[in-house]
Every structure is written in C-alpha cells, then in structure tokens.
Amino acid sequence: MSIEIRNLSKSFDAHPVLRDVTLDIPEGELVALLGPSGCGKTTLLRILAGLEVPDAGEVRHAGEDVGARPARERNVGLVFQHYALFRHMTVAENVGFALAVRRRRRAEIAARVDELLSLVQLDGLRARYPHQLSGGQRQRVALARALATSPRILLLDEPFGALDARVRQELRRWLRRLHDELHVTSVFVTHDQEEAFEVSDRVVLMNAGRVEQVGTPAQVFEEPASPFVMRFLGAVNVFQGRVEGNRTRVNELEFAAPTAGTDRARANVYVRPHELEVHRAPVPGSFAARVVRLVPLGAATRVELSAPGYGSAVEVELDVRKGEALGLQPGDPVHLSPRRVRVFPAADGELDSLTASGL
Numbered sequence: 486m487s488i489e490i491r492n493l494s495k496s497f498d499a500h501p502v503l504r505d506v507t508l509d510i511p512e513g514e515l516v517a518l519l520g521p522s523g524c525g526k527t528t529l530l531r532i533l534a535g536l537e538v539p540d541a542g543e544v545r546h547a548g549e550d551v552g553a554r555p556a557r558e559r560n561v562g563l564v565f566q567h568y569a570l571f572r573h574m575t576v577a578e579n580v581g582f583a584l585a586v587r588r589r590r591r592a593e594i595a596a597r598v599d600e601l602l603s604l605v606q607l608d609g610l611r612a613r614y615p616h617q618l619s620g621g622q623r624q625r626v627a628l629a630r631a632l633a634t635s636p637r638i639l640l641l642d643e644p645f646g647a648l649d650a651r652v653r654q655e656l657r658r659w660l661r662r663l664h665d666e667l668h669v670t671s672v673f674v675t676h677d678q679e680e681a682f683e684v685s686d687r688v689v690l691m692n693a694g695r696v697e698q699v700g701t702p703a704q705v706f707e708e709p710a711s712p713f714v715m716r717f718l719g720a721v722n723v724f725q726g727r728v729e730g731n732r733t734r735v736n737e738l739e740f741a742a743p744t745a746g747t748d749r750a751r752a753n754v755y756v757r758p759h760e761l762e763v764h765r766a767p768v769p770g771s772f773a774a775r776v777v778r779l780v781p782l783g784a785a786t787r788v789e790l791s792a793p794g795y796g797s798a799v800e801v802e803l804d805v806r807k808g809e810a811l812g813l814q815p816g817d818p819v820h821l822s823p824r825r826v827r828v829f830p831a832a833d834g835e836l837d838s839l840t841a842s843g844l
C-alpha cells in the first residue's frame with residue numbers, strides 16, 4: 486500500500502519536531518528514514534502508525550486520508566528496538582497473539598504461525614520462551630509477530646539498534662531478502678548510514694524536523710543536495726573558498742562556483758577522503774601537504790595530513806595497494822589533487838565552526 490505524507494507538522498511543548506514534511510512512499514518500497522538523533526524520525530513513524538496525532542498535515546494510505554483512523558484500524562505492523570515480546574508466552578504464542586485476539590480459528594492460527602516461523606527461519610524454536618532466545622532471534626520473532634495479520638505496511642524503528650555489530654549486519658541482509666520476498670511497503674528508522682544504505686530502496690535524509698533529500702543510496706551519496714547531507718554521509722574534507730565570478734578559489738586552486746546561492750562571497754569546497762589523490766611530485770591542480778599519520782583500515786589506509794591553507798587535519802583514504810606503492814611515511818611531503826568536489830555556499834556562522842574544528 487502506498488503512503489502519501491502531506492505537509493506534516495508536529496510540535497512538543499512549542500518545540501517544532503516535524504516541519505512541513507511531504508513525502509511519497511510507493512507501494513512495495515522499503516524506505517529508510519535517516520538522520521541524527523532528535524531529528525524527528527520516530528515521531529514521523531509514530532504518526533504513520535496512528536500512535537501520534539500531527540498538528541497539521543495529512544497521511545494517506547493508498548490515497549485514503551487515515552488521519553481519523555486509530556492505530557488498530559490502520560493495518561500496519563510495528564517493530565521497535567525494545568518492542569518486548571510477551572515473556573510468559575512461547576515463540577509460537579507470541580507470533581500467533583494478534584490472530585488469537587481476533588478470534589481466528591485454532592487451525593488457521595497454527596498454520597499461519599508455522600508459515601511465519603519458517604519465513605523468519607525459527608521453526609525449531611517455537612516452544613522456547615523469549616528469555617531463551619538471543620537478541621537477534623527475539624527481533625525476528627517480533628517481526629514475525631508484526632507480520633501475523635498480513636499488514637499492508639510495516640514500520641520498523643531501529644529494530645536492530647540494541648544488537649551487536651555482527652548480528653546487526655546479518656539481520657540487515659536477512660531483512661532485505663525478506664522484503665524482496667514479501668514486498669510489504671516498509672519504513673525503517675535508523676541513524677546508521679550503512680544500515681540505511683544496505684537495507685533500503687530509497688533513503689530519506691532528515692535534519693531538524695525537515696526532509697533534506699530523498700533518493701536512492703547512490704543518489705544521495707553521489708549527489709548530496711546540501712552540506713548537511715554531504716557531512717552526514719561519511720567523512721569529508723572541507724576547504725574554505727572565495728567566490729570570484731563563476732569560480733570558487735581556494736588559495737591557488739580553482740573550482741566551480743556553487744550552483745545555488747551564488748550571491749554569497751564565500752563557499753565551501755567538499756572533498757571525500759577517497760576522492761583525493763596522493764602524488765609524490767606536484768601535478769596540475771594539486772596542493773602541498775605533509776603526512777602526519779597512517780591508519781591501516783584493512784582494505785584501505787587512512788592517511789592524515791596537514792596542508793597549509795587547507796587544514797591541519799586533511800584526510801585521504803587510499804586503496805591499500807596504492808598506499809603500499811606510494812610507500813608513505815609520517816613526515817613525507819606529498820601533493821594532493823581532488824578528483825571530485827562539491828561546492829556549496831558557506832552558511833552564516835559556518836566559517837567559525839569550521840575554523841574551530843581545525844581548518
């Protein structure tokens with residue numbers, strides 16, 4: 486079932502938490518709401534579920550305004566980070582609970598529970614109690630329970646947030662495969678970029694109650710719409726520039742002018758660490774730097790450098806073989822050339838915060 490969100494706003498104690506949020510989620514898509522803590526992801530999810538009432542705006546399911554429908558009539562499945570299972574019930578009883586409440590026939594419940602337990606690959610654990618399960622298994626039971634009534638929409642709020650890194654990774658892949666099988670329209674809240682990218686068809690980046698950008702993982706990473714998106718999606722170097730005509734100048738280097746807000750005299754040039762090339766000798770478009778530290782990261786090496794005029798903490802990520810070929814050592818003089826940059830107008834006050842962070 487598709488979800489259309491129109492101009493949603495919500496405040497708590499006069500503090501705006503959602504500001505004019507508009508979003509379309511097509512039928513069968515898995516969308517991740519991604520953003521820093523407090524940006525309003527959970528509030529948006531709770532409004533979709535009917536657990537919270539917006540101050541303004543509309544939520545439609547397949548075109549129908551569901552504002553007046555209470556949560557139990559919205560046919561949505563919910564999985565929360567700590568959506569505790571019933572402790573005194575077995576796995577099978579937990580999964581069948583919603584059907585028992587609806588007074589479905591015993592045989593029907595048993596068949597559906599079998600089907601769901603096999604779907605979440607927990608057939609063998611049906612007689613166990615929640616305290617006899619691992620955290621990952623519990624969340625799979627919670628998901629099976631949420632799916633019991635065949636909801637048309639699945640809402641997941643940091644479902645793997647309390648699990649350790651390896652289990653999280655396994656469950657992400659598992660959830661993605663499950664979604665490919667079921668195609669239930671799903672909204673997944675996370676503050677973890679990797680998780681959002683791995684699981685979802687599209688990512689909704691939220692910041693301070695607003696939607697900053699919506700796109701596929703590749704789109705938001707490759708074409709960030711704002712400095713916020715650029716900074717939120719991984720490490721980035723920021724060089725302060727001056728806009729001169731249709732160029733942005735950073736010391737001796739020139740880049741394109743920002744596409745929006747060109748009335749501003751200052752712009753920031755953003756370069757991802759893997760998009761900076763390291764050379765032993767100067768090349769056109771390069772600037773001088775000195776290696777401070779090398780950090781092995783497995784398949785890549787992080788090189789930390791200082792570059793007068795560019796910053797005392799410039800970061801480069803090198804493929805490990807390229808790093809070996811260059812044979813870098815702390816103290817080595819090198820030259821850096823950006824392979825790809827994004828240029829955004831500098832916001833008021835941004836210069837100060839960048840200066841404070843060491844640039």
Ligand SMILES: Nc1ncnc2c1ncn2[C@@H]1O[C@H](COP(=O)(O)OP(=O)(O)OP(=O)(O)O)[C@@H](O)[C@H]1O
Nearest residue numbers: 497498502520521522523524525526527528529676
């Ligand atoms: N019932 C409530 N009463 C008052 N303030 C609330 C309530 N629910 C949420 N808030 C506030 O609204 C803001 C947004 O909260 P929300 O839980 O939606 O953010 P979030 O992006 O999901 O954050 P997190 O990732 O930390 O869960 C926060 O400042 C929070 O303190």
